[in-house]
Amino acid sequence: MIKAVNITKDFGANTVLKDISTTINHGEVVAIIGPSGSGKSTFLRCLNLLEEPTSGNIFINDKKITDKKIDKLAIRKNIGMVFQHFHLFPHMTVLENVAYAPQKVKKLSKTEAESIANKLLDKVGLTDKVAAYPNRLSGGQKQRVAIARALAMEPEIMLFDEPTSALDPEMVKEVLDVMKDLVDTGMTMVIVTHEMNFAKEVADKVLFLADGVLVEEGRPQEFFNHPKTERAQDFLAKVL
Amino acid sequence: MNLDFSQIVPYIPFMIEGIWVTLGFVFVSILIGLILGIILALFKITKSKLLIGVADVYTSIFRGTPLILQLMIIYFAIPQLTGYDIGAFVSAIMAFGLNSAAYVSEIIRAGIMAVDRGQIEAAEALGVSYRPMMQNIILPQAVKNILPALMNEFITLTKESAIVSTIGYLDLMRRAQIVGADIYRNFEPLLFVGAIYWVMVFVLTKLGKAAERRLRQSD
Numbered sequence A: 001m002i003k004a005v006n007i008t009k010d011f012g013a014n015t016v017l018k019d020i021s022t023t024i025n026h027g028e029v030v031a032i033i034g035p036s037g038s039g040k041s042t043f044l045r046c047l048n049l050l051e052e053p054t055s056g057n058i059f060i061n062d063k064k065i066t067d068k069k070i071d072k073l074a075i076r077k078n079i080g081m082v083f084q085h086f087h088l089f090p091h092m093t094v095l096e097n098v099a100y101a102p103q104k105v106k107k108l109s110k111t112e113a114e115s116i117a118n119k120l121l122d123k124v125g126l127t128d129k130v131a132a133y134p135n136r137l138s139g140g141q142k143q144r145v146a147i148a149r150a151l152a153m154e155p156e157i158m159l160f161d162e163p164t165s166a167l168d169p170e171m172v173k174e175v176l177d178v179m180k181d182l183v184d185t186g187m188t189m190v191i192v193t194h195e196m197n198f199a200k201e202v203a204d205k206v207l208f209l210a211d212g213v214l215v216e217e218g219r220p221q222e223f224f225n226h227p228k229t230e231r232a233q234d235f236l237a238k239v240l
Numbered sequence B: 001m002n003l004d005f006s007q008i009v010p011y012i013p014f015m016i017e018g019i020w021v022t023l024g025f026v027f028v029s030i031l032i033g034l035i036l037g038i039i040l041a042l043f044k045i046t047k048s049k050l051l052i053g054v055a056d057v058y059t060s061i062f063r064g065t066p067l068i069l070q071l072m073i074i075y076f077a078i079p080q081l082t083g084y085d086i087g088a089f090v091s092a093i094m095a096f097g098l099n100s101a102a103y104v105s106e107i108i109r110a111g112i113m114a115v116d117r118g119q120i121e122a123a124e125a126l127g128v129s130y131r132p133m134m135q136n137i138i139l140p141q142a143v144k145n146i147l148p149a150l151m152n153e154f155i156t157l158t159k160e161s162a163i164v165s166t167i168g169y170l171d172l173m174r175r176a177q178i179v180g181a182d183i184y185r186n187f188e189p190l191l192f193v194g195a196i197y198w199v200m201v202f203v204l205t206k207l208g209k210a211a212e213r214r215l216r217q218s219d
Ligand SMILES: Nc1ncnc2c1ncn2[C@@H]1O[C@H](COP(=O)(O)OP(=O)(O)OP(=O)(O)O)[C@@H](O)[C@H]1O
Pocket: A011, A016, A034, A035, A036, A037, A038, A039, A040, A041, A042, A043
């Protein structure tokens, strides 16, 4: 369970998150949507401490991760993250990309790590690419490797920051399909996305951010069909 | 114009020996520059203001003054201060090593900074700690940025090494001057060692290109 309490984030004089509070339950799939620059990525990145909130607290399974003395790396082991631009390690093969963290962080043997990696790469449909370097892959393939890489740490929570925004349209589906499989496993997922149909279909809850404020929060049915605020109505009118 | 290379023939072994003298002290200087440069670069990428300050002041001094001045200070001023004569070789490797470290540290720092920030974030998000992240993820990528510039620095150092002739160190350059004084002809010995410098730089360039090509294989 993730609990954010009064999260505020400043970049210099610029306040990009304003007093955001929300709870994400175990096994829930949450879609974060909102206009560009509204603070979606920043909020997501606070959840694994890639950004430190200026004030407010975040609890994961009742553990206060915003505590000054917290071991950030230990927290991150349990939270996978998938980036818009993949950030695969270009000098490692696909298999090495996926097997790296289990070896270095969890101290698994190479054989164990590679066996986990092979299984995951099979799940995301990339068995034939294990020996390839990332620059030989299409965007959709890269993102599937990135998902496998994050899953190899067997995290309890997965964060996605616009995982399909950098992809050519014909590759969006293959990535969303992998994510849907993940939803079916009961993974807790927080997804920043512009794919409204996907959000409608898989999310248990939608968070709508605008100008750093959590303007609306609710079930996708309600939110998409009956947005309460004018801000959300405007936004949906533009994107739907 | 009458060139007469026959007169320098007896001096050729003497000049050729200069190759090893030059290469020897250039090699030691590069080694010092590389080790110290790596340490300074590591200072520069820490979060410690003190370490960054030390490294930046160091770099600024050694890049901001003429190399020949640094050489003179080490060769003439240190003995004057300490009463201890450190000799031409030690002066030469100190001046070139310390000077090169400043440039090398900048090259390494820039090479590390040029690695996509997303790589650090990806590693951090996986829970990878600083050391393995640097060793396995950042540095292998930084090396590709660093190597060509580093090769240039070594080439520059090899050529600039000729100024140690000013403190009487018997390098290639100095030997050409001695031969010139001996036979009252300067052009031939200078041309001769000039060709040698050119060949050395040519070989270094080729070695650098080969190393670069090997590194690019994963691209
Ligand atoms: N490291 C940073 N330093 C300074 N300002 C930043 C930094 N990161 C983000 N910002 C600013 O914070 C605001 C929110 O950015 P953020 O990336 O969270 O928005 P977003 O909702 O994810 O937008 P997009 O849909 O374009 O990805 C923006 O105004 C951005 O310029």
